[in-house]
Amino acid sequence: MSGTENQKYALVTGASRGIGAAIAHRLERDGFNVIGTATTEAGAQSISESLTRGRGVCLRVDEDNSVDELMTTLKADEQLPLILVNNAGITRDNLLMRMKPEEWNDIMNTNINSLYRMCKPLMRPMLKARWGRIVNLSSVVGRMGNPGQTNYVASKAAIEGFTRSLAIEIGYRGITVNSVAPGFIATDMTNELSEEQSSAMMERIPVGHLGSCDDIAGAVSFLVSDDAGYVTGITLPVNGGLHMS
Numbered sequence: 526m527s528g529t530e531n532q533k534y535a536l537v538t539g540a541s542r543g544i545g546a547a548i549a550h551r552l553e554r555d556g557f558n559v560i561g562t563a564t565t566e567a568g569a570q571s572i573s574e575s576l577t578r579g580r581g582v583c584l585r586v587d588e589d590n591s592v593d594e595l596m597t598t599l600k601a602d603e604q605l606p607l608i609l610v611n612n613a614g615i616t617r618d619n620l621l622m623r624m625k626p627e628e629w630n631d632i633m634n635t636n637i638n639s640l641y642r643m644c645k646p647l648m649r650p651m652l653k654a655r656w657g658r659i660v661n662l663s664s665v666v667g668r669m670g671n672p673g674q675t676n677y678v679a680s681k682a683a684i685e686g687f688t689r690s691l692a693i694e695i696g697y698r699g700i701t702v703n704s705v706a707p708g709f710i711a712t713d714m715t716n717e718l719s720e721e722q723s724s725a726m727m728e729r730i731p732v733g734h735l736g737s738c739d740d741i742a743g744a745v746s747f748l749v750s751d752d753a754g755y756v757t758g759i760t761l762p763v764n765g766g767l768h769m770s
């Protein structure tokens with residue numbers, strides 16, 4: 526089966542705001558029926574209202590039950606996606622010296638254990654269809670490192686390794702698995718940076734400005750397209766030249 530015959534549904538986690546919302550809208554513009562997730566009913570409702578054909582659903586990627594419930598709903602509605610964008614992610618910054626166990630564990634559970642929870646059930650319909658696209662959101666700091674973010678950086682580096690391994694496992698079925706590593710993008714996440722941190726960062730970005738959510742959505746749009754069918758296992762940096770590897 527070719528991608529274009531059966532790539533109707535795309536699932537984007539964390540689509541209520543920021544990068545995930547931009548990805549959801551871009552994929553809808555690309556012609557997919559987008560299912561976007563939020564952690565609250567109100568968030569899911571507002572995704573439904575903002576999409577033309579798609580809808581919002583509730584999901585907590587850090588909870589097994591929540592993923593099971595979503596799978597049950599998608600199966601019942603015959604909306605199993607062949608495109609999965611694992612975008613939901615959080616930060617819990619602290620120097621390692623002061624980092625509490627829950628700050629470490631929350632990050633691992635939400636940012637990396639979620640890939641196991643999501644990819645395992647959701648790749649089944651892709652294997653059956655012999656076509657699929659998985660895109661995982663990493664971060665520039667996954668390769669650069671960043672003080673105060675040992676937990677977050679470890680989770681993002683793990684995402685890139687996961688991406689390469691799964692790409693090797695399921696490439697033979699026409700499924701590509703890639704990561705996108707944003708640099709510093711204007712979202713709620715980067716609003717938390719102090720002015721000092723922001724201006725120090727700006728000096729290191731060759732293109733001289735923060736990225737936009739649409740910059741990341743464009744990269745995801747390419748990776749899920751038929752044009753990218755021979756691209757797998759990569760991490761695509763979208764960082765204005767902040768880090769080149």
Ligand code: NAP
Nearest residue numbers: 539540541543544563564585586613614664707710712714
């Ligand atoms: P954001 O604005 O903070 O939005 C986070 C999204 O994830 C929201 O939709 C949120 O849902 C959802 N979410 C949070 N915890 C969740 C959970 N336990 N289960 C399910 N969904 C959850 O984040 P962002 O800046 O757009 O970042 C999106 C992705 O890009 C993340 O993976 C992040 O690590 C990565 N990234 C961002 C930047 C940046 O500069 N912003 C740079 C590099 C990488 P609710 O609205 O319901 O809370």
